[in-house]
Amino acid sequence: MTNEERNIREAAFLRVHIFYGLHDRNDGFDSMNISYFKEAEFRIVLERCKAMGIGLYGIEPWKNGQFFDVRTPEDDADCDNPGWYFTAFEEFAALEQDLDYAASYHVADHILDMDYFPANPHYNFLKNFLEKKRRP
Structure with a gap:
């Protein structure tokens, strides 16, 4: 690959299994590959990541469209440990600043190599796009 x-x-994968049913607040102000969520929905994102074994390289909260802060694990090897990202998130939430949260995710290759995506139109579009690019 x-x-x-x-x-x-x-x-x-993130759109189908992690972000489904949530309101991405990125209305075009940033790269479409970066999703932003309010606190309650970002908590759901973190719970889903934990359940599926998805790691986070960093959490980046924003306030009123402006960068607020960032937290990363002490070591990239720890990115898959939900302990660090829940602790970081709770510290931000305790500030009660009405933040929007973005993150960088680590989806392991063995998860991406599995062929278990549901019949989702977004995934099917991307899969077809990739297959067409492979053909000469």
Whole structure:
């Protein structure tokens, strides 16, 4: 799998399995590959990540469209440990600042290699796009 294919597959995975049913607050002010959520929905994102074994490289809260702060694990090897990202999130939530939360995610290759995406139109579109790119 090329880097481009991996990035597309990871984006599809996150949309299908982590972000479904939530309101992404990114209305075009940032790259469409970055999703922003209010506190209550970001808590759901974290719970889903924990349940599926998805890691986070960083949490980046924003306030009124402006960068607020960032937290990362002490070591990239710890990115898959939900303890660090729940602790960081709770510290931000305790500030009661009405923040929007973005994150960078780590979806392991073995998860992306599995062929268990549901018949979701977004995933099917991306899958078809990748298959067409492979053909000469």
